[in-house]
Amino acid sequence: MTTTTMATPPALPKAAMAPPRSLATAVLGLVGSMELSVYLLLYLGLLTFLGTIAQLELSAYDAQKEYFESWSAPLFRGYWIRIPGGLPTMIALFCNLLIGGVIRIRWQKRTIGILITHFGMLLLLLAGWVKHAWSISGSLALFEGQQGTTFVxxxxxxxxxxxxxxxxxxxxxxxxxxxxxxxxxxxxxxxxxxxxxxxxxxxxxxxxxxxxxxxxxxxxxxxxxxxxxxxxxxxxxxxxxxxxxxxxxxxxxxxxxxxxxxxxxxxxxxxxxxxxxxxxxxxxxxxxxxxxxxWDLPFSVRLDKFMKRDHPGTVTPMDFSSEVTVFAGDQTWPVRIFMNNPLRRDGHVLYQTSYGMARDGRMYSALEVAQNPSDKWPEYACYVIAVGLVWHFGRKLLGYVKSQQQGAHA
Amino acid sequence: MMLRSLLPNVPFLALLAACGDSASTWSAEREVAAEKRNLQWDVSTRNRLGLPEMGGATPQPAADDAKAWTGTLPSGWEALPPEPARFRHALWRVAGQPDTECYLTVGVGGGLRQNAQRWYGQFGQTMPDTAAMAALPAITLLGKAGHLIEFAGTYSSGPVPREGFAALLAFTVAGDRVDSVKFTGPQPVVAAHRQAFLDLVASIRVDTAPKAPTADHAGPAPTAPAPSQYEIAVPAGWAPVAGSSRDLHYKIGEQTEFYLSGMGGDLRPMLDIWRSEMGQGPIDEAGLAALPKVSLLGTEAVVLDQTGDFTSMTGRKLAAAQSLVVAGKQGAAITFVKCVGPAAEVAPQREAILQAIATIRRKG
Known part of the structure; x- marks a missing residue:
């Protein structure tokens, strides 16, 4: 009787025993990775730095176009080397957060806060895209007593x-x-x-x-x-x-x-x-x-009074504001527009941005008019992010307090 | 691999992108209420492009300047010699009231809007809309139908705003050319002579004997402009500019002008305007604080001294210029002395100019 003994194969490393990852899984893993998030945020920081430096030679409008609303941006102004602009970077960050922070993350009780936070960040990025693609903005400048309905x-x-x-x-x-x-x-x-x-x-x-x-x-x-x-x-x-x-x-x-x-x-x-x-x-x-x-506003605005207060002894404005009357149909009502207190109506927002003096010495008020479908989205996104962070860290804090109490009883 | 296959196409793709499609089409038609656009049709190219404002006064047809205009002189008024260079094709005033002025301006460009905006602005008001302008009282001037505007308040059309003033302004419009008769003066005087003004407007006509002095023009002989309320000690060689409506207006050298003026508002926007005339951007806090200070009419004033290519608000250009402005707040207004000319003329005179400015005093 012959007994044949088979040799026991050597144990394989644990990693090698895992089922082989498909290319799609690997790509999703890379795109949704935390490392990529960090690199993208650092890169956005670099773009912000370059865009800020560029404003030595460019208007803020041009710098924004060239660095943040572009597919590619110059690494050094005047040279041919170009790097990815804000548009692909923010699209990549959106995909990264969506895949890593929403799709691939385990939807569990303990990750609810993280999920909510990621949804808030995605909403923030989405608001930026909607503004970039569909918003308009212009100026409505009025002398006192003048009524305007057109902004340019x-x-x-x-x-x-x-x-x-x-x-x-x-x-x-x-x-x-x-x-x-x-x-x-x-x-x-x-x-x-x-x-x-x-x-x-x-x-x-x-x-x-x-x-x-x-x-x-x-x-x-x-x-x-x-x-x-x-x-x-x-x-x-x-x-x-x-x-x-x-x-x-x-x-x-x-x-x-x-x-x-x-x-x-x-x-x-x-x-x-x-x-x-x-x-x-x-x-x-x-x-x-x-x-x-x-563009034309669906209502009209009359500047009743423009007020400007200077810092004592200087010609530097402390604050300036516009008292206006809004006319919409047969309704009129007064509004005071000042810093951080815009007029919002019919999808338009009128901000107090500037003032000036005509050649004949008359002062006028300059209002920025923005029509932005995602006007309030960043605010909502901030609320969502705040809820997510409070949920997540509150849960962590409660867990810590509970473990401390258990330790004390033991 | 894919990249390699694409590379040979790059020049073609770049060319395609560069050429693009140079044909575009219009958007869909949008309907807007006419009052929102207030379009001025058939305006001449010069006026449409703002050349009257940017390149000096609208050139008057030679025929208008060659003509003489007259009207039936109201009782208690006097006629003055016309000053076409100042758009006063006929000039009158209430006798014994040097603060009053009534003059005919013929064929000034810019259309109703630009002229009316200026008229209303001189009284701190905003031009009303087209319907309100059309509803103004009717008058007839030189055989054409027009309207009358009445103003009262602070009149800002000179170095010093004049409170308690009034104006009666009769105008007609033909295309972008405006004829007007403007009567300004203290409110009680203007109110008392309102009917006299309207009678004068109705009587204005082309003088058939233009060169001969008429009874209507039997006013005083040509006189110097109203005496300045300021005095100054100027170096020898500065030539007063005859007939100027500006205060302390002198010519220095061949091209340099020096004058005193005033304007309502804040100092900083004015500094920005003067800087923009020399191609400079707005002044910042540090720049404002760093400006040298001198005394002007007893108050502190800043000295803005710039060299470069000068372009005035009216479009006058001067290469290699120097602009020396001394400006200070006097109550709600700004009083300033401006001296602009070729740097080669201004620079050697800079200290003399500043010394002269230090001597400016109000008379009396």
């Missing part, structure tokens, strides 16, 4: 095609970002077959001033009605101070053309851009305007 963008331009029929104005717009690059190089055509003409925009200037073309003046720019646009250095630090301009050629379907100069001269409330380049085609009068993007 701080930095963004549009060309508006307007026509008037009695007490109604019909306007169609094209944002500058849709044509500026083409109008800088050559002709940017804006066309709609339903209209009896096409519009070509050219010689786009981000900052310019109109000048009269006299016999002693030489210029490479087109001259229309004895006037041409002269380029002015773009103010990168205070972009809202730039006045854009370009030329427009209206070509009728029959071939006739109309030439005009468009200049975004507007400095509300003192100067309002309300005089379009006028032309008539097929008996209909049209106007073309280059203006700051313009």
């Amino acid at each position: 963008s701080f930095h963004e331009w549009e060309v508006a095609l307007v026509r008037q029929d009695g007490d109604k104005v019909f306007e169609r717009m094209v944002p500058a970002e849709a044509f500026a690059a083409a109008a800088l190089r050559g002709l940017a055509r804006i066309d709609d077959p339903a209209l009896p003409f096409a519009v070509d925009l050219h010689h786009w200037l981000e900052n310019c001033e109109p000048a009269a073309k006299g016999p002693m003046v030489t210029t490479d720019m087109p001259v229309v009605d004895g006037v041409y646009l002269r380029a002015v250095d773009v103010d990168l630090l205070r972009r809202e101070r730039n006045f854009a301009g370009c030329y427009a050629r209206v070509t009728e379907r029959g071939g006739a053309t109309h030439e005009g100069v468009l200049f975004g001269w507007e400095n509300r409330p003192e100067v309002v851009n309300d005089s379009p380049f006028t032309f008539t085609v097929a008996g209909q009068r049209y106007g073309l305007m280059l203006r700051r993007k313009t």
Whole structure:
């Protein structure tokens, strides 16, 4: 009888006994890892630092666009090396929190607080995305006694095609970002077959001033009605101070053309851009305007009183506020707008942001108007995060107190 | 691998991205109440682009300046020689009331809005909406239908705001050209002469004998502007600017101007305006605190001394300029002395200018 004894195989390391991880699991593990969270938050800190330094040369608006609302950002300004911008970083952080903090985490009683906190953070990031994608903001500047219902963008331009029929104005717009690059190089055509003409925009200037073309003046720019646009250095630090301009050629379907100069001269409330380049085609009068993007409030606001208090002995404002009357339908009511106390109505928020003085010495109040669907979301997110943290650490504290009491009884 | 396959396409993709589609289309049509836009149609290119404000006064048609205008002189009034350079194509005042002024301005550009905003602003008021403007009392001026505006309050159209003033303003509009007759003075005087003003407005006409002195223009001989309420000791060589409406207005050298003026409001925004004329941004706290201080009319004033390319609020440009401004708060207003000219002219005179400023006194 032969007995055969099989050799016992050597024990495998515990890790090797685990079922092999799929690629998807590995990727999910990496994307949802705590390490990635830390790296992403550190990277956001770096972007914040770079964006802050960039404001030595750029306006806050441009720095925000270039570093936080972009897919890539320059590591050093003026050099070609680019690094991921705020947009992919925050998307990555959102995915990281969603996968690591919501999907992969064990949904247990002890993790309720952590889950709630992660939901709050996700809501915070979501609010940022909604604001980035769908919000608008602009300025409404009023003298005392003036009533306003229109607010205009701080930095963004549009060309508006307007026509008037009695007490109604019909306007169609094209944002500058849709044509500026083409109008800088050559002709940017804006066309709609339903209209009896096409519009070509050219010689786009981000900052310019109109000048009269006299016999002693030489210029490479087109001259229309004895006037041409002269380029002015773009103010990168205070972009809202730039006045854009370009030329427009209206070509009728029959071939006739109309030439005009468009200049975004507007400095509300003192100067309002309300005089379009006028032309008539097929008996209909049209106007073309280059203006700051313009929106209308569903209500109107009258500035009753602007108040500014200075620190004693200085011209530095201690605080400033606006007493306004809101008109909506046949209802009116007074509101005081001051720092951290905006007017909220019909999806719009009016903040007290600034003030100024017109050339004739009159003071005016400048309100920022924001229409942001996620306006209150950050506040709600903070409440959610607070509830999550209180829940989590409260539970920990109770557990600790309980164990201490048990230790004392033992 | 995938990256390697994509690399050869990068130049093409970049070109595609750079070229893009240069044709765009309009958004959907949006309907807006006309009063929200208040569009000014058929405005000339110059006025539409703000050239009257940015490049100096609207050029008047030569025919307007060549014409003479007259009206039936009300009892107790006197006619003064016209000053077309100051947009006073005909000029009158109440006899014995040097604070009053009534003048005709013909064909000024800018349209109703820009002119009316200025008129209302001079009394600290805001231009009402189009409907309210259309509802103003009717007048006839030079054969055209127009309206009358009446103001009362503090009149801020000079170096010093004048309280208790009133104005009657008759105007007509044709396209972007505005004709107006403006009568200003102390409230009781203006109220007492309201009907006389309206009669004068109705009687204004083109003078058929423009060069000959008429009975209506049989006023005093050309006179110097109203005497300044200030005095100053200036170095030899400074030339008073004849006929200027500004106080202590001198010409230094070929191009440098020196004058005293005033304006309502706070100091800091004005400093920012003067800095912006030299291409500078707003002044910060440290910069404000660091400005040298001198005495102006008995109060502390800051000295803003800048060199560079100058562009005035009216668009006047001067390369390699020096702007020396001394400004101080006088109650609710700012009083300032401004001296602007080529740096080559101002710099050698800087100390003399500051010494002259130190001598400015109110008369009496």
